[in-house]
Amino acid sequence: MIQLYGVTKIYGRKAALTDVTARVGEGEFVFIVGPSGAGKTTLLKLILCQEPVTRGEVLVDRQNLKRLRPHHIPELRRKIGVVFQDFKLLPTRTVFQNVALRLEIQGARRSFIQKKVRVLLRSLGLESLSEAYPPQLSGGEQQRVSIARAMIGDPKILLADEPTGNLDLDMSRSIFELLLNINRGGATVLMATHNRELLKEANLRILHLDKGRLVT
């Protein structure tokens, strides 16, 4: 599902990633770990086409991102759900609107959006919060909303950048459980994390990054 061949990313004079080669198969759940500045976020940014690769090739769902024209980037991103450490919810829109946004940009029917968002919020236990605004929610609740937004488009891939970074262990476990569920539903999940507890408990494949290089 995701293939990296000799991927190097240089910002100015500093290499954030150096010669990274890795594959993530369809339906896999893979952790990316490493100290701060190891290149975890950069790697996710390259997959999401937020940054161009300096050298090497990135293939996402058989598409070579180097050959992707700018106007096709939104199409690629609709296959990918993203979850951030700082949630990146729109503070001026309700929980419902935040989740619905993903379908609105696709031009989905209003009735379809209403139904689908409601069902998803219910399944995540967020139904009672659907008219609340993100600043009124706890960190764990906001992260669940952000996961709902990532899930609503039925993405093939889910990228999670330190999704439990701001949460306590219990909340982290419940968020992780959610991501595992999405993975069981068929999505390929790539999760960057610092959380050793989760890593120990999960026993899943891990990509170790250190100073921009993949270490085995």
Place this chain on the structure above:
Amino acid sequence: MQRFLIYFIRIALSNLAQNLFISLVSIATLGLALLILAGFLLISTNVKALLTASAQHLSVAVYLEDGLGPEAIAALKARLLKLPEAAEVVHITKAQAMSDLRRRLGARAALLDGLEENPLPASFELTLKAPYRSPEQIKPLLVRLKGLEHVTDVDYAWDWSEKLASIFNFFKLGALVIGGLLFLATVFIISNTIKLTVYARQEELSILRLIGATESFIRAPFLIEGLLQGFFGGLLALALLWLMFRLVISQVEFPLGLSLAEWRFLSSAEAFGLVGLGLLLGLLGSLVSLGRFMRS
């Protein structure tokens, strides 16, 4: 498309509401610029109508050499009548000219008593056909008439109508300059209002991009915001112009007894044009700001 449109308009309205004060300033500026332009348009069409109407009351005086025989006068009259511009030609003898002058001077006619001989020339009074009454057409006609044999001079009662026309032309130039500057200012202000919105929503825009929104999806609400500002500015200008028309312009009285009924407001096509111009300026303003600030 309709679904998108509703969404875009909703977002655009909420953008306007969030920057209410700045949006109102930019709508007011646009309204003012359009008001000035439309005000001049209104005055100019009315003054033009007034000038054309006033020309109906005026005729060209063609002064003749002294001592012309009846044949020469008849030949010249026939020649004048053949002019495409001529509606009517009336011969005024030296004696008639003097009696006319005496009548106009009224009580002061005694001033003329001391004259040993009549210094006034005989003339033809040439009334013009309706299509040839504009000052632009009369000027070359005067030159042609002056070149005719036995004609010493020509005269056309320009008086206030020409002065009015020249003042009017001066104002038209002023309106173009002021209107042009205001238009630039308007585009600048609208583009800045939208720039502020773009800045304020930078985070939101980047989130929208990350979840797969296309550039046109992101830009459309800002374009609609500009269009809305332009639309409201156009309506404001129209409303103010109408108010001013009712309260001021239509109360002005001109000589020659032109009645209020002859003052007319903008036609519906002109009114639509005014609002359309507002829309265009609004669109231009948002395109300027989006072109510069959304290249990421």
